[in-house]
Amino acid sequence: MSSNETVISAQGLTKVFKDFWGRPKARAVDGIDFEVRRGEVFGLLGPNGSGKSTTVKILLGLLYPTRGRITVFDHSPRHVQTKARIGYLPEESYLYRYLDSDETIDFFGSLFHIDSKERRDRAEQLIEMVGLGNARRRHVGEFSKGMQRRIGLAQALINDPDLIVLDEPTSGLDPIGCREIKDLILTLAERGKTVILSSHLLADVEDVCDRAMILYGGRVQAMGTISELLANRDATRITAPTLSRETMERVLSLIRDDTGSEEVRVDNPTQNLESLFLNIVEQARRKESETSGATSGHRVADYLRGGAQGDRADRVLDHLTRAADGPTAGQVPEVATPAETVAHDKLAGLAKAEPAPKTKVAPEKADNLDRANEKLGGLLGD
Amino acid sequence: MWPVAKQTLKAAIRYRFVVALGLALLVIVFGVPLLLKSDGTAKGMVQLVLTYTLGATTALLGIASLWMGCGTLAREIEDNVMQMVAVKPVARWRVWLGKWLGIMLLNAALLVPTGLAIFLLINARANSSDLNPSQKAKLQDEVLVSRSSIVLPKPDFTIDRARAYAYSKLVEQGKSDNQYTDTEQKLRMSVTQPEHVLSLRPQYTELIEQAEKNPSSEVIEQLKELEHQAVQLSRGSREIVLPGQLKTWVFEIDPDKVDRINEKPIYLRFKFNAGDEYDPKSHLCLWSVGAGTGKRWPPDREFEEMTIGSSVFHDLKLELDGGVVPDQGDNRGLVVVNFANNNDKPIVFPLDDGPMILYHDGGFGMNLVRGLMIIFFWLGLISAIGLMSSSFLSFPVATFMSLGILLISASTGTLEQIVEEDGITGINHETGRKDESSALDKVAILFSKGVLSITDLVWGYSPVDHLSSGRTITWATLGMAFTGIILLMGGLVSAFGAFMFQRRELALPNPTASMN
Numbered sequence: 029m030s031s032n033e034t035v036i037s038a039q040g041l042t043k044v045f046k047d048f049w050g051r052p053k054a055r056a057v058d059g060i061d062f063e064v065r066r067g068e069v070f071g072l073l074g075p076n077g078s079g080k081s082t083t084v085k086i087l088l089g090l091l092y093p094t095r096g097r098i099t100v101f102d103h104s105p106r107h108v109q110t111k112a113r114i115g116y117l118p119e120e121s122y123l124y125r126y127l128d129s130d131e132t133i134d135f136f137g138s139l140f141h142i143d144s145k146e147r148r149d150r151a152e153q154l155i156e157m158v159g160l161g162n163a164r165r166r167h168v169g170e171f172s173k174g175m176q177r178r179i180g181l182a183q184a185l186i187n188d189p190d191l192i193v194l195d196e197p198t199s200g201l202d203p204i205g206c207r208e209i210k211d212l213i214l215t216l217a218e219r220g221k222t223v224i225l226s227s228h229l230l231a232d233v234e235d236v237c238d239r240a241m242i243l244y245g246g247r248v249q250a251m252g253t254i255s256e257l258l259a260n261r262d263a264t265r266i267t268a269p270t271l272s273r274e275t276m277e278r279v280l281s282l283i284r285d286d287t288g289s290e291e292v293r294v295d296n297p298t299q300n301l302e303s304l305f306l307n308i309v310e311q312a313r314r315k316e317s318e319t320s321g322a323t324s325g326h327r328v329a330d331y332l333r334g335g336a337q338g339d340r341a342d343r344v345l346d347h348l349t350r351a352a353d354g355p356t357a358g359q360v361p362e363v364a365t366p367a368e369t370v371a372h373d374k375l376a377g378l379a380k381a382e383p384a385p386k387t388k389v390a391p392e393k394a395d396n397l398d399r400a401n402e403k404l405g406g407l408l409g410d
Numbered sequence: 411m412w413p414v415a416k417q418t419l420k421a422a423i424r425y426r427f428v429v430a431l432g433l434a435l436l437v438i439v440f441g442v443p444l445l446l447k448s449d450g451t452a453k454g455m456v457q458l459v460l461t462y463t464l465g466a467t468t469a470l471l472g473i474a475s476l477w478m479g480c481g482t483l484a485r486e487i488e489d490n491v492m493q494m495v496a497v498k499p500v501a502r503w504r505v506w507l508g509k510w511l512g513i514m515l516l517n518a519a520l521l522v523p524t525g526l527a528i529f530l531l532i533n534a535r536a537n538s539s540d541l542n543p544s545q546k547a548k549l550q551d552e553v554l555v556s557r558s559s560i561v562l563p564k565p566d567f568t569i570d571r572a573r574a575y576a577y578s579k580l581v582e583q584g585k586s587d588n589q590y591t592d593t594e595q596k597l598r599m600s601v602t603q604p605e606h607v608l609s610l611r612p613q614y615t616e617l618i619e620q621a622e623k624n625p626s627s628e629v630i631e632q633l634k635e636l637e638h639q640a641v642q643l644s645r646g647s648r649e650i651v652l653p654g655q656l657k658t659w660v661f662e663i664d665p666d667k668v669d670r671i672n673e674k675p676i677y678l679r680f681k682f683n684a685g686d687e688y689d690p691k692s693h694l695c696l697w698s699v700g701a702g703t704g705k706r707w708p709p710d711r712e713f714e715e716m717t718i719g720s721s722v723f724h725d726l727k728l729e730l731d732g733g734v735v736p737d738q739g740d741n742r743g744l745v746v747v748n749f750a751n752n753n754d755k756p757i758v759f760p761l762d763d764g765p766m767i768l769y770h771d772g773g774f775g776m777n778l779v780r781g782l783m784i785i786f787f788w789l790g791l792i793s794a795i796g797l798m799s800s801s802f803l804s805f806p807v808a809t810f811m812s813l814g815i816l817l818i819s820a821s822t823g824t825l826e827q828i829v830e831e832d833g834i835t836g837i838n839h840e841t842g843r844k845d846e847s848s849a850l851d852k853v854a855i856l857f858s859k860g861v862l863s864i865t866d867l868v869w870g871y872s873p874v875d876h877l878s879s880g881r882t883i884t885w886a887t888l889g890m891a892f893t894g895i896i897l898l899m900g901g902l903v904s905a906f907g908a909f910m911f912q913r914r915e916l917a918l919p920n921p922t923a924s925m926n
Contacts, residue, residue: 112499
């Protein structure tokens with residue numbers, strides 16, 4: 029759904045935090061360039077202190093760049109009218125604790141100069157959409173973290189924004205809530221909305237983003253479409269319907285003759301986002317890139333590399349075992365429809381051994397990514 | 411802007427701040443009068459109630475405004491909630507102004523019922539059947555009323571050395587009145603009292619001529635000494651009434667107002683200090699008004715004898731059938747007041763404290779409204795100062811800074827002293843003046859005058875004092891207060907605060923990081 033219309037454009041964007049005396053304290057963002065086009069879901073990835081939140085806050089006009097230039101809808105991020113086209117969900121609940129759900133949505137809606145009837149209608153729909161219909165009159169301060177994320181998301185959408193900036197949108201949400209958020213992002217993208225997704229959760233980014241930018245030490249370490257980033261360029265994968273043994277041998281023979289190599293395997297390349305991400309971080313660490321945030325140590329990088337090289341069959345068995353006995357199965361009766369959909373997808377994916385459509389989480393991949401997230405959580409200290 | 415204002419008001423209500431303030435105001439309005447001990451008169455009691463309840467209300471709401479001003483913005487910035495507002499299509503200055511309006515809505519919501527409660531309470535007391543008719547009448551005539559004042563023009567005590575010299579030379583010529591040229595006549599009309607005093611000192615012109623030839627410091631000092639004496643003498647002649655001496659003041663009332671003023675009694679308001687500051691006992695004072703006109707008070711004797719204390723204001727009721735103010739011929743509107751000092755010590759009437767004529771000008775209710783509006787303006791400025799500080803400082807530092815600004819601006823005694831004593835190096839108590847002015851003195855005087863002119867713009871009103879003494883706070887005064895407090899000072903403070911808020915990065919990782 030992306031078009032050529034540029035929504036965000038950053039050139040040489042740099043942000044240096046200074047101390048009270050004006051001395052440079054930390055270079056949070058260091059000369060990054062990127063563009064986001066209309067209808068794109070653009071992911072910002074990076075460990076703590078890599079500069080992604082700073083980048084988000086600069087593009088929202090909450091921080092001012094030390095150097096470089098950034099435009100949002102061809103205007104400065106501080107341009108007041110431009111803000112009418114932006115929705116923002118911050119990483120934490122920055123809401124008025126003494127307001128209830130209705131009042132929260134109404135207040136933020138009023139800042140967009142939406143008339144009161146329209147505000148009421150939208151608030152009604154949004155609160156239902158985020159599943160807080162039964163908690164309309166409760167003060168936000170009484171909400172759990174997940175509920176606060178939901179009301180935060182609702183306020184971010186009150187103005188039907190053209191650009192939605194989501195900072196860790198699934199943080200604090202249960203798996204179903206996460207799925208719903210991702211579905212919502214995809215729905216918004218289909219509607220031509222531009223989404224900036226800043227997340228630690230690799231599965232989130234992989235599931236919904238068209239393109240991603242990986243930051244470390246305030247610099248862009250990699251940027252491109254998800255498929256570009258995940259592609260293993262040292263191997264070629266041919267996807268075909270199930271082949272007969274004779275056909276397979278003929279194909280292999282042809283490839284061996286053509287490449288002159290005996291090392292031809294019939295397999296899927298196994299590189300995933302997790303390994304890519306960790307490799308990039310590790311490479312950056314080896315280059316001793318400056319970072320103002322947490323750095324990953326060798327221990328974590330080794331650990332992650334090991335996980336990424338695990339045997340596929342083991343993972344499938346592991347996945348099947350967990351699918352039958354694990355906590356996901358136990359949650360099915362509570363929220364029947366989404367869980368059933370996921371289960372069917374998983375089974376179909378396993379039976380066909382084919383990648384699932386982009387809009388659905390491939391069960392194997394989801395499982396791997398879940399584990400990767402856990403590992404990365406440990407790495408990043410989340 | 412209005413959504414932010416409503417939000418600010420809602421925050422105060424939800425956090426029970428309004429309830430706490432409301433309870434405190436209830437205690438002030440209904441509790442404080444129970445603790446007060448007056449001179450036993452209804453007038454005294456009501457004056458005390460007005461002074462203390464309005465004073466305490468102003469103080470409480472002032473502190474609350476400061477607290478709200480500092481807290482509402484700084485806390486929202488520190489809690490990051492302001493980020494959610496700042497990413498919405500509302501200009502920062504509108505957010506700032508919305509916050510201010512919210513605080514002002516709260517102030518209005520608290521001040522209006524407080525003022526109404528005070529008004530009703532005092533009226534209930536004034537109409538109480540326990541009061542005898544004379545006390546009731548005194549209360550109605552002197553406190554629960556709006557009286558305008560007529561004051562004497564402030565005398566000019568400045569000395570222009572060139573003019574003083576020219577005038578002295580003219581006096582030396584000893585011309586009679588009809589011998590002066592137009593220019594000389596003009597000069598005679600323009601000299602101040604100290605310049606006239608100097609013309610009676612032949613050495614003054616000699617010293618000026620010497621100074622022109624040889625401007626030695628000794629000659630200059632002598633000149634200054636003479637001029638200082640002339641000013642002191644002039645001031646003394648205006649303020650001091652020696653034992654057995656008669657002092658006369660002439661008040662000029664707009665002839666157009668005379669008939670209306672004569673419909674009700676007028677008052678002579680005065681305050682005197684004992685010539686001997688260690689002798690503050692009661693003094694025997696003799697007053698008469700309108701001598702030589704058809705409107706003479708007291709009507710049945712030469713003087714009104716009064717034995718009264720010094721250093722406090724006294725209101726002397728002047729009442730005649732048909733009014734006290736002369737209404738015929740050339741004397742129309744001229745009220746001549748005579749005072750005889752029948753004591754063995756001098757009496758001093760400070761120029762800043764009158765005397766003055768007070769006349770009925772309206773009801774207490776409207777005067778109270780105007781007084782409350784001046785208090786409301788003050789609260790507006792105080793909350794703007796709080797908001798301004800919190801636009802670029804953290805909550806505790808903003809509170810500290812705002813309190814500092816308020817304390818310094820309200821403590822002008824030292825600055826006044828600097829101006830009065832011509833600097834900070836102090837005066838020679840033997841000569842009563844400064845020996846030598848340094849550059850530091852000049853800077854201090856300039857600074858003090860600057861600060862005083864600003865603080866006078868803000869604090870140069872005394873609504874509580876006016877209300878408790880039944881004096882009119884005119885619409886003109888109210889307009890000046892609005893212009894000075896809200897438009898000028900409030901505008902400056904707001905512009906600076908909104909500018910700093912606009913510049914502030916709301917997502918800095920820690921509050922000590924500076925702006926780009």
